[in-house]
Amino acid sequence: WGKEGHIMVCKIAEKYLSEEAAAAVQDLLPESAGGELSTMCPWADTMRFRYHWASPLHYANTPNVCNFKFSRDCHNSRGQQGMCVVGAINNYTDQLYTYGDSPKNNLTESLMFLAHFVGDVHQPLHVGYEEDEGGNTIMVRWYRRKANLHHVWDVSIIDTVMKDFYNKSLDTMVGALQTNLTEGWSDDVGHWENCANKKATCANDYAIESIHLSCNYAYKDVVQNITLGDDYYFTRYPVVEKRLAQAGVRLALILNRIFDKKKADT
Template sequence: MELCKFHTVAFVVILFCFPIAYGWGTDGHFIICRLAQPRLTKAAANAVSQLLPAYAQNDLGSVCSWADRVRFRYHWSAPLHFIDTPDNLCTYQYKRDCKDGDGIQDRCVAGAINNYTTQLLSYGKASSASQYNLTEALLFLSHFIGDIHQPLHVGFTSDRGANTIDIRWYNTKGVLHHVWDTNIIETAEKRFYDSDVEELIDALQKNITTVWSAQAKAWEACNKIACPDLYASEGIKAACDWAYKGVDENSVLEDDYFLSRRPVVNLRLAQGGVRLAATLNRIFG
């Protein structure tokens, strides 16, 4: 598969490229990886610790946005962050939708999750050292499981996942996609958590173990190692039911939109964290 082929680039140099947010913003990816890491089994935690670069200091969250930064160097990776679906159908089908702008099959976020899952399954095998860069595979997989839980990363083709829908977020001009990447999370942090992402993470962790505990067991379920098609189907439904709904070009989005959509964002962040952990636990045994 073409996704497996990339050039080796100095890893530390790439890390310090100027960051641009393309999926969840930096906080969104940080939250998902921070929710996931404490849920790892001993075997998975050991594997993750071995694969993380030393500068991460065993903190998966600290490198969870790496895949956005390397888009400057790994241009081939750009289509792997999202899925374009037919406008207004509000459905997802892998064979129909998982392709890049040139029509090359498997080049979408669901295909990328499948690919990097397969790579990581080679961990501990003698052939893996020369065939794959498993550190990069771990960072890509962790990031892409986050991306597929952002509803507008499984959005409509014509507006590029709402990247071309101009809106105003309170008094600030922007695009609808960015509202879901960043604005809802940052507004929630400022309004409810004293601008402290750690407080938001703690609140989500508590919900996962209390009010969402039964649901969290269902979120983990997967009859394969990874289940990106399920997550993508949920994503386009959330995009239609919540992200796109009631929004027109130049809409002004304020409290009505923020307060009604915030629970959806919280749910998708929690699901992303739980499922990332479950996937890594299945991969590493």
């Protein structure tokens, strides 16, 4: 996602944090965050040039197939296993489980990376095809504007939805997603939170969902230089809204498990 997508995911997550998790997050946030996790959630993208090693941690690509297999697909260009968005989520979760073990274990960056990558694994095209780099090399028009398919899903659909439905206001859109979570999607939320893995996350499942959505929605009927307009927009924006909400709920779930666990075993 772009900056706005990441902020929305984290604003939703903040509302679902337990007291213990909210306190731990406050403790770990840098001064500059102003007490809000959401302000730090886009941070990992600003580091993509400084932390070269972290660039592949934002996504995973498949060999142009509609399924995701960790052992086959989660690696960087040098073939190092686990160097993809799913491995990153599990790795930073493991690191955060050490919270409180030693006084100033620096877990601030671990939290900021985790919050960002849980957002990214829910952007369908962050689990896309290797051949087109998750839609980055597919040139399209978004209405009259030149864009690439990846950017349409990171930014353009969200911008258009905010403009069309939410007065160009991020907070209004977050409020609408929250209302949907308690009303329209309330029957699904329990299912989204269903994660039987005891200590690990269910990031692998979220990646599988994403490649399915990439095939069934993002890539569907798209060819080079196509113009995407109302037909595409009205059938795809509900997917974007749902993925943002799911990412927020699941980020809170992961953080609650990490930090409530601490309390449970002391």
